Amino acid sequence: MQETVKAVSAELQNYADRGIFQNFSLAEQAGKGSVNYRFHWLAEMPFNLRLNVQKSEIEIKDVLPAVPFRSKMDKEFRSFLQQRSAESIPSHRRLDDQRFTFSCKNRQEKLSISIGFQSGDGGDAAKTAVNLLHEIFNNFLLEGPYQNYMVEFFNVPEE
Amino acid sequence: MAKKADAKKSKPSNSAEQESVVSRRNFIKGTAIAGAGAAALMQSETSEAQDQDGPGIKIPEEIPRTLAEAAKPANFPMSGAEVFAKFCSDEGVAGFFCCPGNYNMINAIAAEGIPSYGGRCEGNMVSAADGFIRVTGEIAATSGTEGPGFTNMIMNIGAANAARSPLLVIASNKTIGEDDTEHGIQTAYQQSQTDGLKKWGKRMITPNRIYEYSAYAFRQLKTGVPKPVHLDFPGEISRARFEEPGELQYYYDKTRYRTESKAYPNPADITRAVEMVQRASRPMIVASTGVFYDKAWEALLRVAEKNDIAVVESAPQRGHFSDGHALSASTGLDAIRSADLVILIGQYCMPSIGEFAFGPDARWIRIDPDATDIGRNVPIDLGIVSSEKAALEALEDALPSRTRQGWRDELAAARKAFDDQSEEYYRLGLKYSADTESIHPAVMGRQLSDFLYNGDIDRQQTAVVSGGYGIGRYTRRYLRAFRPGQICNGAYQYGAIGPDVGYTVGVGAAVQHGIGPQAPYKGSPVIGITGDAGAAYSIMEFDTLGKYRIPAVMIVYNNNAWGVWTSGGGRGATRAQHMYLFQENLRYEKIAEALGCNGEYVTSPEQFTPALERGYKLAATEGISTLINCQGKKEFWTNEYPPSMPRHFAPGALAYYK
Numbered sequence: 001m002q003e004t005v006k007a008v009s010a011e012l013q014n015y016a017d018r019g020i021f022q023n024f025s026l027a028e029q030a031g032k033g034s035v036n037y038r039f040h041w042l043a044e045m046p047f048n049l050r051l052n053v054q055k056s057e058i059e060i061k062d063v064l065p066a067v068p069f070r071s072k073m074d075k076e077f078r079s080f081l082q083q084r085s086a087e088s089i090p091s092h093r094r095l096d097d098q099r100f101t102f103s104c105k106n107r108q109e110k111l112s113i114s115i116g117f118q119s120g121d122g123g124d125a126a127k128t129a130v131n132l133l134h135e136i137f138n139n140f141l142l143e144g145p146y147q148n149y150m151v152e153f154f155n156v157p158e159e
Numbered sequence: 160m161a162k163k164a165d166a167k168k169s170k171p172s173n174s175a176e177q178e179s180v181v182s183r184r185n186f187i188k189g190t191a192i193a194g195a196g197a198a199a200l201m202q203s204e205t206s207e208a209q210d211q212d213g214p215g216i217k218i219p220e221e222i223p224r225t226l227a228e229a230a231k232p233a234n235f236p237m238s239g240a241e242v243f244a245k246f247c248s249d250e251g252v253a254g255f256f257c258c259p260g261n262y263n264m265i266n267a268i269a270a271e272g273i274p275s276y277g278g279r280c281e282g283n284m285v286s287a288a289d290g291f292i293r294v295t296g297e298i299a300a301t302s303g304t305e306g307p308g309f310t311n312m313i314m315n316i317g318a319a320n321a322a323r324s325p326l327l328v329i330a331s332n333k334t335i336g337e338d339d340t341e342h343g344i345q346t347a348y349q350q351s352q353t354d355g356l357k358k359w360g361k362r363m364i365t366p367n368r369i370y371e372y373s374a375y376a377f378r379q380l381k382t383g384v385p386k387p388v389h390l391d392f393p394g395e396i397s398r399a400r401f402e403e404p405g406e407l408q409y410y411y412d413k414t415r416y417r418t419e420s421k422a423y424p425n426p427a428d429i430t431r432a433v434e435m436v437q438r439a440s441r442p443m444i445v446a447s448t449g450v451f452y453d454k455a456w457e458a459l460l461r462v463a464e465k466n467d468i469a470v471v472e473s474a475p476q477r478g479h480f481s482d483g484h485a486l487s488a489s490t491g492l493d494a495i496r497s498a499d500l501v502i503l504i505g506q507y508c509m510p511s512i513g514e515f516a517f518g519p520d521a522r523w524i525r526i527d528p529d530a531t532d533i534g535r536n537v538p539i540d541l542g543i544v545s546s547e548k549a550a551l552e553a554l555e556d557a558l559p560s561r562t563r564q565g566w567r568d569e570l571a572a573a574r575k576a577f578d579d580q581s582e583e584y585y586r587l588g589l590k591y592s593a594d595t596e597s598i599h600p601a602v603m604g605r606q607l608s609d610f611l612y613n614g615d616i617d618r619q620q621t622a623v624v625s626g627g628y629g630i631g632r633y634t635r636r637y638l639r640a641f642r643p644g645q646i647c648n649g650a651y652q653y654g655a656i657g658p659d660v661g662y663t664v665g666v667g668a669a670v671q672h673g674i675g676p677q678a679p680y681k682g683s684p685v686i687g688i689t690g691d692a693g694a695a696y697s698i699m700e701f702d703t704l705g706k707y708r709i710p711a712v713m714i715v716y717n718n719n720a721w722g723v724w725t726s727g728g729g730r731g732a733t734r735a736q737h738m739y740l741f742q743e744n745l746r747y748e749k750i751a752e753a754l755g756c757n758g759e760y761v762t763s764p765e766q767f768t769p770a771l772e773r774g775y776k777l778a779a780t781e782g783i784s785t786l787i788n789c790q791g792k793k794e795f796w797t798n799e800y801p802p803s804m805p806r807h808f809a810p811g812a813l814a815y816y817k
Contacts, residue, residue: 015519018538018540019512019537019538020512020519020538022512041512041513041519042512042513043513090497090569092440092441092497092499093496093497093518127520130519131518131519131520134496134518134519135496137513138496138513138516138518139493139496141806142516142806142807142808143806144802145798145801145802145803145804146806147803147804147805147806148725148729148730148798148803148804150806151726152730158723158726159628159654159723
C-alpha cells in the first residue's frame with residue numbers, strides 16, 4: 001500500500017520539481033486509504049487528484065465544471081476519452097487500455113475521470129493522469145468549440 | 160455613380176474587358192501610374208468621373224517631384240537634427256515613417272535619403288515602421304510631434320515592444336527652456352509614458368551630447384534582444400548648430416562606440432545539448448524572433464536536416480523555416496504535443512507553462528542571447544547563452560547525422576490532419592455562407608490560400624500582414640510562409656487589433672524598396688487582413704497607400720461587430736449588447752475609394768476570388784491598392800456555427816500572441 005502511495009507521490013512530485021506544476025501539495029487521509037493531491041497547472045483553478053489505494057484508482061476530480069449530464073459536451077468528452085486509446089493516436093500518447101481502465105463520471109454537472117491500475121503501476125498511472133489532463137486542456141478544449149466555455153468557467157482571457 | 164460601380168463589382172470578372180473597366184473606374188483612373196516605386200510617381204490627371212462631381216482626387220505634383228529629388232546628405236556646419244539624421248543613415252536605418260511635427264528632424268532624415276513616408280496618424284506610422292522591421296529585420300524609425308502626436312503613438316509602441324522590434328522612436332518635445340511652464344501648447348513629459356514599453360530611452364538635454372546619445376541608442380538597437388528605443392528632442396537640441404566635429408562629444412565611427420561581436424555558446428553546453436537531442440525521439444526546435452533578427456535561417460535549416468529535428472515557428476514574423484519543409488511542424492499541430500525535447504531559440508516573448516501545447520514530459524532547452532531571461536516562465540533543463548546563429552552553427556558542427564523516419568511520418572500525418580480539418584472548415588464555411596447569404600471566414604482563408612500558393616503566383620512572392628481578431632483565427636489556418644519575412648503576424652502579444660493597415664503600409668514599403676528578404680520580390684503587391692473593428696483604427700492610411708502607390712490588397716472581414724461581441728449578450732448581459740455592435744453592412748470599401756484607392760464589396764463566396772484577382776492585378780500593374788470589404792455574420796462566432804471562434808493554438812501557424 002505504501003509502495004503505491006510512494007510511487008504516485010514521487011511521480012507527481014517530479015512534475016513539481018521540474019517546474020511543470022506551479023505548486024504541489026498532498027494530504028493523506030489516515031484510515032481511508034486515500035491521498036489527495038492538489039496542484040496548479042494549465043488553469044487558474046487547482047487540479048485535484050485522489051489516489052484510492054484500496055481500489056487501485058486515481059481520480060481526476062471535477063476536471064470540467066458546468067457540463068450537464070448527457071449534454072453535447074458530456075458526450076463529446078466521453079467520446080474523446082475513448083478515442084485516446086485508438087490505434088490512430090501515436091503510441092507515445094495513446095492511453096493504454098490494456099494496462100489501465102478509464103471511466104468518466106458526471107456528478108452535479110462536474111466531469112471526473114478515474115484511472116484504474118494494476119499493482120505496481122501506480123507511478124505510471126499518475127503519469128498517465130497528468131498527460132491526460134494535458135490532452136484535455138491542450139487538445140479537447142482547444143480543438144473543440146469551447147472558447148466561450150473557457151472564458152466563462154476557466155477565466156481565460158476573452159481575447 | 161456609386162450604384163453603377165457596385166453593380167459591376169457584384170459579378171465575378173474574368174474577361175480582360177471587364178478588368179480593364181475595373182482598373183480605370185471611378186477617380187482611380189486619374190491616379191494611375193506606371194510602376195510601383197514611390198519615386199516613380201508621376202503627375203496625375205483628373206478623372207472624368209470626378210469631374211462630374213467636383214475636383215478629382217489626385218496626387219499633387221509635389222509628391223512625385225520631391226520623392227524623385229536626390230538625397231542631400233548633410234555636412235558641417237550641421238544642425239542637431241542633421242547630426243542625428245546623418246547618424247541614422249550611417250547606421251543603416253532602412254525606413255522612416257512619420258506624421259509632420261518634429262520638423263527639423265523629419266526634414267533632415269528625408270534629406271539624408273532614408274526612404275521616408277508621411278501618413279495620417281502617428282500611431283499608424285509607428286505600426287508601419289514596426290511592420291517594415293518585422294519583415295526586413297532592419298531598423299526603422301518613426302516620429303511624431305510633441306504632446307498629442309506622441310501620445311497617439313503609445314499603443315503602437317506597446318505593440319512593437321511586445322514584438323521585440325528594433326524600432327527607433329523619435330519625437331520632438333518643446334524646449335528645455337520652457338519646461339514646466341505650459342507656455343504655448345503640447346507640453347508633456349515623454350520618457351515616463353514609454354516606461355515598460357521600450358528597451359531604453361532618453362530625453363536629450365545637452366546639445367553637444369547628441370552624437371554620444373545617438374550611439375547609446377544604436378548600441379541598444381543593434382545588440383542583444385531588441386525593443387524600441389525612444390529619444391525625445393527638445394528644440395534646443397534639434398536646432399543647435401555645430402560648425403565642426405570638435406564641438407560634438409564622443410564623435411567617432413560606429414566601430415568605436417559599439418561592437419558587432421556576439422555571444423558564442425559554451426562548448427560544454429553544446430555537448431550537453433547534443434546528448435539531449437540524441438536521447439530524444441521527437442526533438443523540436445521553436446524558431447522564434449531571434450532566429451529572424453540574427454539572420455540564422457540557413458543555419459537552422461542545416462541543423463534540422465542534419466539530425467531530423469522538427470521545427471515550429473513562433474514569432475511576430477514567419478517564414479524563417481518554410482511551411483513546405485518535411486520537418487516543419489508549423490501546420491503539424493498535433494505533433495507539437497508529441498515533442499519530447501523542446502529547443503527554444505530566440506523566443507524573446509516567453510510563453511508560460513501551458514501556453515505552448517508541449518506535453519508535461521517534454522524537456523526544455525532555451526537558447527537566448529540574454530542570460531537574465533533564461534529560466535523565466537518555463538523552467539529549463541538546459542540554458543545556453545548565445546546568439547542564435549552562433550548556437551545553431553555550433554549545433555550543426557556537433558550533431559551527428561541522423562534520420563528519424565518515425566518522427567517524419569508523425570509530422571506528415573499531423574500536417575495532413577490539419578489540412579483535412581481546414582478542408583472540413585472550408586466545406587462548413589461554404590454551407591454557412593449559403594445559409595446566411597454572406598461569406599464565412601474559412602471560405603476567405605481557403606480561397607486566399609489557393610490564390611497565393613496554388614495559382615500563377617510564385618508561392619514565395621507575396622508578403623502578408625496576418626491581422627484581425629476573429630478573422631485571423633481562420634485565415635492563419637490557410638496562410639503559409641515559405642521564405643523569411645513572408646508573414647507579419649499582426650496582433651502578437653500586445654493584442655492590438657487596430658494597427659493592421661499601418662502594418663500593411665510598412666510591409667508594403669519594405670517590399671516596394673526590396674529591403675532584406677523582400678529583395679527578390681521588390682515591387683510585388685502585399686496582402687493585409689483585418690476585421691471591421693480593426694480597420695476603423697487605421698483605414699485612413701489608404702491615403703498613404705494611395706499617395707505612395709504602395710501596392711496592397713487589404714481584406715476586411717466585416718461582421719458588424721467587435722470580435723468579442725459574444726461577451727455581452729451571449730453571456731446574458733443583454734443591456735450591454737449595443738456596445739458590442741456596429742451599424743450593419745457598413746461599406747468600408749467606399750472609404751478606400753474616397754481615398755483614391757479601389758474598393759470591392761463581397762457578399763458571397765463566388766465573389767471573393769474574382770475581387771482578389773482584380774485587386775491584385777491593379778496593385779501589380781498600376782500600384783493602386785484595394786480594400787475588399789467582405790460581408791460576414793457576427794453569429795459565426797457562436798456555437799450555432801461550429802467551430803465558431805476557434806481557440807488559440809501555439810506555437811505554429813495558428814499562433815496569435817506568441
